[in-house]
Amino acid sequence: MYILIDILVIAFVLGFIIYGAKRGFFESTINVVLVIACIGGAGLLSVLTVSSLFVKWGWLNETIDWVMGLLGYSKIAGVDAVMVLVATYLAYGILIILCFAVYNIILQLLRKLILKISKKCRRCKLIGFFDNFLGALVNAAITIGLVLAVMAFFNTFLEGQILFKGINEALLATDVLSYVYEFNPLNEIFASLEIAKPLEELYSSFM
16 A cells, blocks of 8 residues: 555656656756746836836826725825725735736746747757756756655654654655655754744644
8 A cells, every 4th residue: 555655756756757858958947947937037026116116206106096096085184094005005016916917928928939949959969869868867856856855844744743643654654765754864954944843832732
């Protein structure tokens, strides 16, 4: 029964390695990195734009007035301070969402351009082979690192936890993962983070 856990994890790792080998480094790993970078970059640029340029240009105040108008208020003396605060947050959120949409479209177009160039480069057999090899290598490193991190988290979090005794015993009973679970080089790092401490304190408060 426990061998199924080993099979699933090994299949997960091999699946990502094969995916990286077939799609190549740029189409697999770099594509994911670029998607995350586009979303994160668009979010950061949106916040910076609204917080600096839109405040400087007065667009934020105009949007606040517009939101308060929709709510049936006008930005005059005597208006409830809470309502002004709500309108400010709503206006800020609206502008950030609009900026995010624009920036994300621009960055996504840039991402597609980079991938298009990489596809043309892959037509060269030598570059294609190197790209496939690098894709498999990087995906292997990422998935193995992820498995090690998850196992280290489980080792730290589940150790001594009565509520999760069954999961702990199942991992120790496996043929392959049991070695990763017990002799993981990341165990000491995760143990120093004291991940299980908040749960232990919460559990002890009910005892």
